[in-house]
Amino acid sequence: MSQKAAAEMLARGLSSLAKYAAVLGIGGSAVAASLYNVDGGERAVIFDRFRGVLPVASDEGTHFLVPWVQTAHIMDVKIRPRLIPSATGTKDLQMVEIVLRVLTRPDMNMLQTIFRNLGLDYDERVLPSITNEVLKAVVAQYNAEELLTKRDQVSEKIRANLTKRARDYNFIIEDVAITHLQFGVEFSRAIEQKQVAEQEAERAKYVVLKSDQERKAAIVKAEGESESARLISEATRQAGTGLIELRRIEAAKEIAASLGKSRNVSYLPSGNNMLFGINPSQ
Template sequence: MLCGRRGFSFGCVALVKSIYTVDGGQRAVLFDSIRGVRDFTVGEGTHFLIPFLQKPFVFDIRTRPFAISSVTGTKDLQMVNLTLRVLSRPDINRLPEIFRTLGQKYDDKVLPSIGNEVLKAVVAQFNADELLTERPHVSALVRDSLMRRASEFNIVLDDVAITHLSYGAEFSKAVEQKQVAQQDAERSKLLVAKAELERRAAIIRAEGESESAKLISDATAAAGIGLIELRMIEAGKDNAASMCRNGSVMYLPDSSSNMIVGVNPGH
């Protein structure tokens, strides 16, 4: 009777061990102690195996995010800090090979290594400032190169994106100095333009004064000495009228001459 109970218990344990379940978003690889890793993938659902001889290894086949950070040098020897966000999943048809060569933690073993390799190779083709001005092109190169490299390990990358990019202190200082130099250059251009405008204005003003003097000279030459005498008479009248207003002199104009007579109120 004791043997019967033991046999029943062993049978229950064997039955439990012979059943396993693969959940949604998962696949299983079956390892056989005699034949090794089987060359097929087990899908979702409940399955049977030979207890104590076979063992299932379950893989998550859903797309998962993975971050890769790298510090590398640019073409002009500037250090840049880059972070990639990678969405990866295993190639379902290659799960037995992945398990055989890399194990269940395949992404931790492969992605950081190939990510750093690709980043260093791509960044070395560009100057530091080109990483900003040509960022879409840089991202495309990184994405294509990393997808191609990951496929060699039977890993599918659904998306690759540069999420962080920063430079070292030396480059930041150089950029600041360049901006200051550009501002100084623009300021110098404005000063030169202002000086040029002032020079042109002075030339135009001098030409105007010269033209005015020429016109006066031409008018004088055309009118003769009479114009000069007329200006002298008009100036003399103005001076005499001014002196008469103070009461000490009297201005007596006539047809032949202009007379100024002194008047002394006390005599």
């Protein structure tokens, strides 16, 4: 075989190989384009160019679709937190800034309707507006002080109204909580002054109660001393000089006990009596 014939055979082989490779590449691309994955916490809504949004959403896993004709749109169906700030007025016309933490998820049975009406960013389109609407309506029913003392009740009412409102857009509200509540500077200063006044009033009340108790204690003590003097006087009148003699003996015993502890005192016997003498050298 000549070199020319060998070169022509090699060229034909390379051309056939290139055709096969091209076919395999196109086939691989077609297979890859017809597969899509749905991760955990997600669902896929299929849009068909001829039939529109298909009525069944795809669950988690790998699925097939018709390339070019069908397109898979992945929707997040997990419970998602969102912080929504709002500035509104209370019943007594006090401005308050509220930050509401809302946990939401889409209704699994209405994903096609949500995608058709709102798109993939459904919560961004609807949730801030309806939350602000509900917040303003609920807060306007309470005074500024009630927002502080009835915080749980306010949160529960916001949750009930927001759940009802979100149902119109096929959302499910899992939880609602007020994470931040701040009033204007003037109202905050008024609250501080009120607290100081209440503390002063409690302190004054305590002083009054203390004085009253001390007065009562003094009265009781005076009555006790008066009663004691009366009893002693009566006992002295009835017993004659006997009680006085008893008191004299008790006083003598106390004096003897006191002198007995001193080193400068000496004891000298004198008949039936004990004489005391002071030692000047000590």
